[in-house]
Amino acid sequence: MPLLGSFCLLFALALAAYCFVVGVIAAVRKDAVGYRLAETARRAGMASFAAVLVAAGALVYAALTDDFSVAYILHHSNRALPGPYKFAVLWSGQEGSVLFWALLLSAYGFVLRLRHKVDQRLVAMASMVLAGIQVFFLVLANFAANPFGIMDRVAADGSGLNPLLQYPEMVIHPPMLYLGYVGVSVPFAFALAALIMRYPGEKWIHITRRWTMVAWLFLTFGISLGAHWAYAVLGWGGYWGWDPVENASLLPWLSTTAFLHSVMMQEKRGMMKVWNVWLIFITFMLSILGTMLTRSGMVSSVHAFAQSSIGTWFSAFLAITAVVCIVVFVLNRDHLHSENQLESLVSRESSFMFNNLLLLGACFAVLCGTLFPMLSEAVRDVKMNLGAPFYNKVMVPIGLLLIFLTAVGPLLAWRNTSVGSIKRNFAIPGTVALLVEVVVGAMLVKNGIRFWTDVGQMYAMLAFCLSTLVIATVASEFIRGGIVWKNKLQTNIFAGMYQLSRRNMRRYGGYVVHFGVVLVVIGLAGAAFDRDQEQEMATGDKIEIGRYTVVSKAYTEDDNANYGSRAALLDVYKNGKFLTQLNPEERRFKASGGQPVHIVANHSTLREDLYVTFQGLNDQTGHPIIKAIINPLVNWIWIGVLVIVLGTGMALVPNATPMSVPVPSTVALANMEKQGMQPAGVGK
Amino acid sequence: MKRILQSLLLPLALVLLMGADNQEARFQKVGSKIMCTCSCAQMLLQCDHVGCPNSDQMRSQLRAQVAKTSNDEEILDWFRTSWGVTAVVEPRTHGFELLAWILPPAGLGLGLLAVLFVIRKWKMQPAPVAAADLNLAPDLEALRDRARRETEI
Numbered sequence: 001m002p003l004l005g006s007f008c009l010l011f012a013l014a015l016a017a018y019c020f021v022v023g024v025i026a027a028v029r030k031d032a033v034g035y036r037l038a039e040t041a042r043r044a045g046m047a048s049f050a051a052v053l054v055a056a057g058a059l060v061y062a063a064l065t066d067d068f069s070v071a072y073i074l075h076h077s078n079r080a081l082p083g084p085y086k087f088a089v090l091w092s093g094q095e096g097s098v099l100f101w102a103l104l105l106s107a108y109g110f111v112l113r114l115r116h117k118v119d120q121r122l123v124a125m126a127s128m129v130l131a132g133i134q135v136f137f138l139v140l141a142n143f144a145a146n147p148f149g150i151m152d153r154v155a156a157d158g159s160g161l162n163p164l165l166q167y168p169e170m171v172i173h174p175p176m177l178y179l180g181y182v183g184v185s186v187p188f189a190f191a192l193a194a195l196i197m198r199y200p201g202e203k204w205i206h207i208t209r210r211w212t213m214v215a216w217l218f219l220t221f222g223i224s225l226g227a228h229w230a231y232a233v234l235g236w237g238g239y240w241g242w243d244p245v246e247n248a249s250l251l252p253w254l255s256t257t258a259f260l261h262s263v264m265m266q267e268k269r270g271m272m273k274v275w276n277v278w279l280i281f282i283t284f285m286l287s288i289l290g291t292m293l294t295r296s297g298m299v300s301s302v303h304a305f306a307q308s309s310i311g312t313w314f315s316a317f318l319a320i321t322a323v324v325c326i327v328v329f330v331l332n333r334d335h336l337h338s339e340n341q342l343e344s345l346v347s348r349e350s351s352f353m354f355n356n357l358l359l360l361g362a363c364f365a366v367l368c369g370t371l372f373p374m375l376s377e378a379v380r381d382v383k384m385n386l387g388a389p390f391y392n393k394v395m396v397p398i399g400l401l402l403i404f405l406t407a408v409g410p411l412l413a414w415r416n417t418s419v420g421s422i423k424r425n426f427a428i429p430g431t432v433a434l435l436v437e438v439v440v441g442a443m444l445v446k447n448g449i450r451f452w453t454d455v456g457q458m459y460a461m462l463a464f465c466l467s468t469l470v471i472a473t474v475a476s477e478f479i480r481g482g483i484v485w486k487n488k489l490q491t492n493i494f495a496g497m498y499q500l501s502r503r504n505m506r507r508y509g510g511y512v513v514h515f516g517v518v519l520v521v522i523g524l525a526g527a528a529f530d531r532d533q534e535q536e537m538a539t540g541d542k543i544e545i546g547r548y549t550v551v552s553k554a555y556t557e558d559d560n561a562n563y564g565s566r567a568a569l570l571d572v573y574k575n576g577k578f579l580t581q582l583n584p585e586e587r588r589f590k591a592s593g594g595q596p597v598h599i600v601a602n603h604s605t606l607r608e609d610l611y612v613t614f615q616g617l618n619d620q621t622g623h624p625i626i627k628a629i630i631n632p633l634v635n636w637i638w639i640g641v642l643v644i645v646l647g648t649g650m651a652l653v654p655n656a657t658p659m660s661v662p663v664p665s666t667v668a669l670a671n672m673e674k675q676g677m678q679p680a681g682v683g684k
Numbered sequence: 685m686k687r688i689l690q691s692l693l694l695p696l697a698l699v700l701l702m703g704a705d706n707q708e709a710r711f712q713k714v715g716s717k718i719m720c721t722c723s724c725a726q727m728l729l730q731c732d733h734v735g736c737p738n739s740d741q742m743r744s745q746l747r748a749q750v751a752k753t754s755n756d757e758e759i760l761d762w763f764r765t766s767w768g769v770t771a772v773v774e775p776r777t778h779g780f781e782l783l784a785w786i787l788p789p790a791g792l793g794l795g796l797l798a799v800l801f802v803i804r805k806w807k808m809q810p811a812p813v814a815a816a817d818l819n820l821a822p823d824l825e826a827l828r829d830r831a832r833r834e835t836e837i
Contacts (some may be wrong), residue, residue, distance in 0.1 A: 236730035343807035357795045365788035372784050380780060385728060387773025389717045394788045
C-alpha cells in the first residue's frame with residue numbers, strides 16, 4: 001500500500017504538471033490545436049484527483065491496518081486508537097496534512113473542470129492556474145513532506161495521535177478549515193485567469209460567487225468548531241486565545257468577508273474592480289501564509305506543527321505568487337477601470353467601502369500581531385509574543401464599528417440616501433436598541449454588577465446596544481418587505497416574508513447571516529462578565545459561585561488500553577435545589593507519554609454555562625483540585641454560528657422564478673405611502 | 685448629522701474615559717498579560733499542566749507582587765526582568781514594542797486616507813449622461829421612474 005501511495009502521488013504530480021504546462025501552451029496558441037490541447041489538460045487535471053484520492057486512501061488504509069512500517073503512521077497512530085481517529089491521522093501530522101491539502105485542491109479542481117461548460121475558455125485558464133497550485137503541493141508531498149516514508153525496522157506499536165486531537169470535533173474541524181483554506185484557491189484562479197485573459201464583464205464574479213461563499217462557509221464553520229474544541233478540551237474556560245494558528249485562520253476569513261461585500265459593488269455598479277481582484281489575491285496569499293505559519297514552526301503555538309524546512313518552500317511559493325499577481329496586474333490594469341462614480345457619501349457604496357476598510361484594518365492588525373514575534377526576533381533577537389490583552393485593545397473598537405456598519409449599511413440605498421429615509425429607517429430600530437440597553441443595564445445593576453467601572457464591561461454594553469440595533473434593522477427589513485408581499489398576495493405576513501426571501505435569497509440570506517453574526521457578538525460580549533473559582537475539594541467540600549453550589553461527592557480513577565483517567569463526581573445545586581451531577585475528568589494517554597487532557601463538565605443554558613474542570617490532584621492530600629467558571633451567554637456563540645450557516649445556505653439557493661402578481665395601482669401605492677409603508681426593494 | 689456624530693462620540697468617550705480599576709481583580713488583570721514560560725505557549729492563568737515547572741512559582745510571585753505594589757506596570761516590568769521580555773504578552777508603550785501599538789492604527793489611518801482619496805477621485809469623474817438626453821422610449825422611462833421610486837434613488 002505505501003508503494004501504491006507513493007506511485008499515485010508521483011503520478012498525480014505528473015498529471016498536474018501536464019495540466020499546467022499544456023494549459024499554458026493552449027492559452028498561448030489560441031487555435032484548434034490549442035483547443036484540443038486544453039481539453040487533454042482538463043482531463044489530466046481531473047485524473048490527478050483520482051490519483052491523489054488513491055494516495056490518500058492508501059495512507060488511511062495504512063492507518064486503519066496499523067502498518068507501522070510507514071513512518072508517518074508510526075508517529076501519529078497506535079493500535080489502541082479508535083477507528084475514527086485513525087481516519088483522522090490523514091490530517092494529524094505535517095506530511096499527511098500536505099497530502100490532504102493536495103487532495104482537497106484536486107477535488108475542487110475536479111468539480112471545476114467537470115463544470116467546464118459554464119465558460120470553456122475561462123475555466124480552461126482557471127484550471128491552468130489551479131494546476132500550478134496543485135503542482136506546488138504535490139511537489140511538497142512528494143519531495144519535502146512525503147507521508148509514505150518507510151521505517152528500517154517495523155515497531156510493535158506507534159507513538160499515538162496527539163491526545164488533544166482525540167476528541168470528536170477534531171475529526172471534523174481540520175477538514176472544514178482546510179476546505180475553507182483550499183476553497184479560496186478557486187476564486188483566486190478565476191480572478192487571475194480573467195485578468196490574464198482581459199475577460200470582459202463580471203462573469204468570473206458570477207461564476208465564483210458560490211465558490212467564494214462555500215469557502216467562506218467552511219472557514220466560518222471550521223473556525224467555530226476549533227473555538228468549540230478549545231472550549232471543550234483545553235479546559236481554560238475560553239474559546240479564543242489569539243494564538244498565532246487561530247489568527248492564521250482568521251486572516252483569510254476577514255479578507256473573504258470583505259470580498260463578499262465589495263464584490264457587490266462590482267456586480268451592481270461596475271466599481272472597485274482593482275480592489276476586488278487584489279482582495280482575492282490577498283485572500284489566497286493569506287491562506288497560504290496561514291498554512292505556512294501552522295506548519296513551519298515560525299511561531300509558538302499550542303497547535304503549530306514542529307519546526308521544519310517546509311516553511312522555506314511556502315515562503316518561495318508565496319513570493320512567486322506575489323510576483324505573478326503583481327506582473328499580471330501591471331500588464332492588465334487598464335482593463336479594470338471603474339464604470340461608475342460615487343454619487344454620495346451616504347450611500348450603500350460608501351458603506352461597503354468603510355466596511356472593507358474596517359475588515360482589512362482588522363486583518364492588518366491581526367497580521368501585525370501574529371508576525372510581530374518574527375519582527376521582534378529579527379530586530380532584537382527576542383521572540384516577543386503578543387497575547388489577548390493586545391488584541392482585545394486593538395480589535396474590540398474595530399469590531400464595534402463593524403457592528404455599527406452592519407446595522408446601518410443594509411438600510412442605505414445604492415447611489416444616494418436621503419436624510420428623511422435614514423430617519424424613517426432608523427427611528428424604530430434605534431429606539432428598540434436604546435430600550436434594550438436600558439433594560440440590560442438595569443438587570444446588571446440589580447445583580448450587583450457596576451458595569452461602568454470596567455472598560456471591558458462598558459464595551460460589552462456597547463456591543464449589546466449595537467447588536468440589538470442590527471437585529472432590529474434586520475427585523476424591520478423582513479417585516480416591511482413581508483407587509484408589501486402580504487398586501488400583494490392577500491396572504492399573511494409570514495407567507496409574505498417567505499415570498500420576499502425566495503425572490504432574493506442572496507439579500508435575505510445575507511440578513512440572516514448578519515443576525516447570526518450579532519448573536520455571536522452577544523456571546524462574545526458575555527465574556528466580560530465571567531467569574532471563576534478554584535479550590536481543592538475533599539468529599540463534602542463546596543464551591544459557591546453565582547447562583548450555583550458545587551458539592552464534591554466522590555473521586556474515581558479508571559484505566560483502559562488507550563488512556564488512564566481521574567474524575568470527580570460533583571453535585572450541582574442552583575438556588576439551593578439539586579440541578580445536576582457533573583463529572584470533570586483528566587485523561588492521560590499512554591502512547592503519548594502521559595500528557596494530560598481535560599474533559600470538561602459543562603452545564604449549559606442560554607443565560608450562562610457552569611464550566612467545571614479537573615485541574616489535578618494535590619500531591620500531599622490526594623484531593624482533586626476543581627475549577628468552576630461561570631461563562632455568561634456562551635451558547636449564543638454556537639447558536640449564532642448555526643444561524644450563519646443557515647443564512648449562507650439560504651444565500652446559496654437560487655432565487656425563485658419571478659412570479660406574476662398584480663401590479664399595485666397608483667391608488668394602492670398612494671395608500672401605502674400614506675400608511676408609511678414602502679414597496680419591496682427599499683435599500684436594495 | 686452633527687447630532688448623530690455627537691451621540692456616537694459620547695458613548696465612545698465614556699468607554700475611553702471610564703473604567704476605574706477594580707483592585708480585587710488586579711491579580712486576574714495583570715495575570716492575563718503574562719505568559720507561562722515553560723514553552724507550553726499558554727497564558728499564565730490558563731496554563732493547566734499538572735507538574736508545570738514554572739506556572740505555580742510564577743503565580744505565587746504574581747500574588748506577592750500584587751500585594752507589594754499598586755503599580756501594574758511595575759509588576760509587568762518585574763516579570764520582564766525576572767523571566768525575560770517574552771513573559772509579558774502586552775507590549776510596552778515605549779521603545780521598539782511601541783511599534784506593535786502604532787502599526788494597526790497607522791494601517792487603518794492610511795486605509796482611511798486611501799478610501800477618502802478614492803471617493804474624491806470618483807466624485808471628480810464626469811457625471812454619466814443624463815437619462816433625458818438618451819431619448820428613451822416612454823414605457824422604458826416609466827419603468828425607470830418606478831424603479832427610482834421603489835429604490836428611493
